[in-house]
Amino acid sequence: MFEQFKAAVTGPEVKAKVLRHPLAYEVMAALGKRYYTRRGKSAQGIWLDAISRQMKAALERKGLVVWGNAFFPFELLYGLGVTPVHPESIVATAAVIGLSRGAIACAESGGYSSDICSFYRCAIGLDAEGLLPAPDVVVSSSHLCDGAVKSFYNISRKYGCAHCLLDVPYHHTEKSRKYVAGQLRELAQIIAEKQGKPFDEAKLAEALWLSNEASGYQLKVNELRKKRPCPLSAEDATSYVSDMQFFSPGSPEGVTFFKTLYEEVKTRV
C-alpha cells in the first residue's frame, strides 16, 4: 500500500502538494481500509482510516487542533472533543513514504543539531515544510524524554499558541498524584476555554471507559502473543499497533481497532 502511494507521489514538490490537501487523506483512508481488509488485515485498515481522518479533520480545521506527544493521556483530548494531531505517528509514516530525510535536513538547516532526537527533528522539519496542520494548542508530557517537551514548546512559540506541559513526577506518592491531577484540571480548563464551552466530565468518563475497553482487548492480544508460533509479527506490533496504543486510548476507533486486532490474531493461533 505504502509502496504504491510512494510511487504515485514522486518528487518532493508533488508529495508536499498532495500531502497538504485534506482530500489526500480521505482517499488514503478509503483506499487503505479496503486494501488491508482484502489482505486479512482489517485492524491495520482501521488504523490507517483513523489517522487519515484525523489528519483530514485537522487540515480542514474542524474543531480545536491540539498537538499531543506519546505518553500524554489522550483520553483527556478525546474527552474534550478536540482534533488531535500526534506528530510521532506522522513522522513514522513520513519515514515509510520517504519524506523523513528531507524533513530532517530542513530542520537542521533551521539550526537544529544533528545530535538531537531524530523523531522530533523530523517533526520540526515536516512542520517547516508545511506538511503538518498548525496547532491551536500544544500539549506535551515530560514522561519519558526531554526532546518532546522542548520541540513541542518550540512549535508553540512558532505558532504563538499555548503550550501546556504535563509535568509527570518521578515518585509515586499522594502529593505527586495531586500534582498531576491539578495539572490535568488546569489543562482541561485551558482547552475548554479555547473551545468556548464548559469542560464536561461525563465525556471524560466516557473516554476513560472506551480506553479501558480497548485496553481489555489489548491485554487479550498480548496473552495470544505468548503462543508459539507468535500470531502477531514484531513488525505489526511495533508499528501501527503501538501507534494505536499511544494515540487511540479514549476513542471509539481505539476500541474497534483492538477488538478487530484480537479477533484477527485469534484466528492465527
Add this chain to the structure above:
Amino acid sequence: MADALFPALTEMGILLEKYLKMMSSQTTSGTASSNGKPVIGWFCSYTPLEIFHAAGLHTYRIIPEPGRAITRSDGYIDRNFCPYVRTCLGEALDGKYKFLSGLVIVNSCDSMRRMHDVWRYNIGGAFNYLLDLPRVNNAEAAVYFRENLHQMIKTIESVFDVEITDFALAEAVKKSNTGRVLLKALYQSNCEKGRVFSAIDIRTIIRANASLPVDIFNGFSTRLLEETAGYQAENNNNPRILITGSVMDNPQILRLIEECGADVVSDDLCNGTRQFWDMVQVSSDPLMDLIRHYLGRMPCPRMKDSPQRFDHVMRMIDEFRVDGVIFYTMKFCDPFLFDTPQLKEQLLKKGIPALSLEGDYTPGTLGRVRTRIEAFIEMLRQHDVRTI
C-alpha cells in the same frame, strides 16, 4: 593572568588542587574529607546544597576532566548519550569516587535519571538519592517539591545519623548567599571594558566554589575581592565573548578562545553563573525559601520557562558588553540543543553574532574547533553581524 596579581587567587588554586588530589587519592569507600565530614557527590546546579551543609556534610561537584574513562561506561550506557554522564559513570566504575559517602542526583534530564539507575545497580552506596524536581514554578509544584525535600531530609538524617534543624538550614542558606554575593561581585569585575579575570581564572573560582568548604571559599573570595578593589584592568580592544551551554567540560576551550584574541567575560553555564547567580530570598521558613529559589531561579533549559533563560542571556550581554556569543553544548543534550535555534534567533535580532560548538568530553574537540573559533573572532573584529 590575574593569579600573579592577586595572591588570594593563587592560594585558592593551590588549595583547590590539594583538596581535589587528596580526595581522588582516597580509595577506601566513604572516606571522610580533611575536615572530618562525610563527602556527598553532586552533579546538577539545582542540587539544594544548603540541606547537606545544614546536616554537617561536605559537598563535592563531580566534573571530570575530558578524555578520562568515557569508553569505560559503554557496556552500561549507549554511546549516543550525554558525554558528561558517560564520563562520570566511567570514572565511577573505575573507582575514582570511592571516597564519597553518598551521592545526590537531581532528576534534571533523562541522562541524569539513567545515571542514577546505572550507579545504583552497578556501583551502589548507602546514600544514592534521586531528587525529583518539578519543571514548572507554581504553588502545586512547590507542594510536591516540599514533600521531596522533606523525604530527602529524612533519609539524610537516618543514613548519616544527624539532625537538620531550621536554624542550621537558615545558617547554611546565609553562608551560601554570602558565597553567591561574592561570586557575582567577582564576575562583575569583568563588566567594565578590559576584564580583570581570564576565563581560566573564573574556572578556578567556580570549581573552588563547588568543591571547597563554604567558609574557606568565602574567606578566599572576600580577600580576592579586596585585592581587586581599585585594580584597573588593561583596556584592550579584544572582542568580548559570553559562553552559553550545558556543562563546560574542557577549560582548554576557553584558553583557546582567549589565545585567539578574544576575552571570555561571562557565561550562562551549568558550572558557571547558573550555579550561583540568583540569591535565596530569606524568610522565616528556610525550606520554603529553598523551594522558591530552586524553582524560580534563572532556569536551565530543562525547565518549562525557556524565555526566562533567554532574557537572562540578553541581560548578561548588555551587562558584560558582549560582542559575540559562543554556544558550547554537550553532544546529544536535547534540552540545550532544542533551545539553540530560538536563542540564536533572538541574538540575530539583537545583532549579536553567534558560533555553535559541541563538546563530547574528549580532548580531541580542541583541534576540531580551532579554525572555527579563529574565524569567528576575526569576524567579530570586522564588526560583522552574521551568525555562523
